[in-house]
Amino acid sequence: MSIPFVDLAAQYESIKTEIAEKISEVLETRAFIQGKYADEFAQSFLRIHGGSFGAGCSNGTSAITVALRALGIGQGDEVVTANNTFFATIEGICETGATPVLVDSLSGSHGMDPVSLKAALTNQTKAVMPVHLYGNPCRMDEISAIAREHELEIVEDCAQAHLAAYEGQPVGTFGGAATFSFYPGKNLGAYGDAGFVICRDAEVERLVKMHADHGRRDKYQHEIVAGNFRIDGMQAAILSVKVKYLKEWTALRIQNADIYDGLLKPKGFRVIERTGGEGSCSVYHLYVVEVSNRDAVQKHLNKAKISSGIHYPVPMSRQPALADLGYSKGRLPVSERAATRILSLPMFPELAGDQIEEIVSTFLEVAEP
Numbered sequence: 001m002s003i004p005f006v007d008l009a010a011q012y013e014s015i016k017t018e019i020a021e022k023i024s025e026v027l028e029t030r031a032f033i034q035g036k037y038a039d040e041f042a043q044s045f046l047r048i049h050g051g052s053f054g055a056g057c058s059n060g061t062s063a064i065t066v067a068l069r070a071l072g073i074g075q076g077d078e079v080v081t082a083n084n085t086f087f088a089t090i091e092g093i094c095e096t097g098a099t100p101v102l103v104d105s106l107s108g109s110h111g112m113d114p115v116s117l118k119a120a121l122t123n124q125t126k127a128v129m130p131v132h133l134y135g136n137p138c139r140m141d142e143i144s145a146i147a148r149e150h151e152l153e154i155v156e157d158c159a160q161a162h163l164a165a166y167e168g169q170p171v172g173t174f175g176g177a178a179t180f181s182f183y184p185g186k187n188l189g190a191y192g193d194a195g196f197v198i199c200r201d202a203e204v205e206r207l208v209k210m211h212a213d214h215g216r217r218d219k220y221q222h223e224i225v226a227g228n229f230r231i232d233g234m235q236a237a238i239l240s241v242k243v244k245y246l247k248e249w250t251a252l253r254i255q256n257a258d259i260y261d262g263l264l265k266p267k268g269f270r271v272i273e274r275t276g277g278e279g280s281c282s283v284y285h286l287y288v289v290e291v292s293n294r295d296a297v298q299k300h301l302n303k304a305k306i307s308s309g310i311h312y313p314v315p316m317s318r319q320p321a322l323a324d325l326g327y328s329k330g331r332l333p334v335s336e337r338a339a340t341r342i343l344s345l346p347m348f349p350e351l352a353g354d355q356i357e358e359i360v361s362t363f364l365e366v367a368e369p
């Protein structure tokens, strides 16, 4: 039997009837843009995740742009972010006209290194964007202290970290704004593109909504030139069904990660080091293990029909599109080295314990720490 990397069909099967009813409700009421379903979902997501203000967006990339713009960040400003992230983090920053500045990660947890962050600050730095990669929270106590000392906005990229928490506080509530992706494979996934911004207060929420919707105050009164980055009514409605199961699905991910950890750690493999103590929660969007012979391991898993991935094989400092930023090879050594060793194994709530055992025993046939 083959084992997929993510199984969206299994999840769909379990909520099929509810989804069909909701889709037909949207079609009957025709609230396709803004309105009822976008508002309903925003309230449910804020309630379950934590946070009092926020609004839906068209996707996680536009959410970054909209969040930064709402906080007044743009041309001439620098936004410090992670070298090990998905390219969208950088695109969201660049779209505002601001310049991304890359910092290294901590080996083990893969989160933003506060020392590297401090070293990257300049007079132009306006914001820090930690990325809670793989669903593992960054060290938000140290990052928040640096941001406070240097009067920087914090805009968390929570695309992979729905319901994650650091020392009792949900990710997404540490700064002026935080962004989420509901790309189908995410911990909470739409049936298309969608995203979200959690905001510090009602004023930032008002600006986020304005920047996501043609910069308008009224239907034909436009205060700023913005764009169309709104959430789709149909996606919001689908997400309001799915959000009810997010806690349950997240618990299953963590349970699966515990099984993986229990099998891999005693064999000497380095797995994600969970950040924070009591009250912290890593939500395992991805299950990542480090190996020294990755190509051979992937080939072996492929042969056994077990899917795997690499998140991400090329750090931002080595991306051709960002060559102008001028990062030389070896400047961000921890994240550059990690990119050569990380391997993501199948992870989704419906993955069964005996499937994990099969994955790990196949992995152990060739993998070297």
Ligand SMILES: Cc1ncc(COP(=O)(O)O)c(C=O)c1O
Binding pocket: 059, 060, 061, 062, 085, 086, 088, 089, 131, 157, 159, 160, 180, 181, 182, 183, 193, 194, 195
């Ligand atoms: C870390 C990170 N940031 C941003 C994004 C962008 O989200 P989207 O694909 O919804 O635009 C993603 C998702 O792919 C991501 O993983």
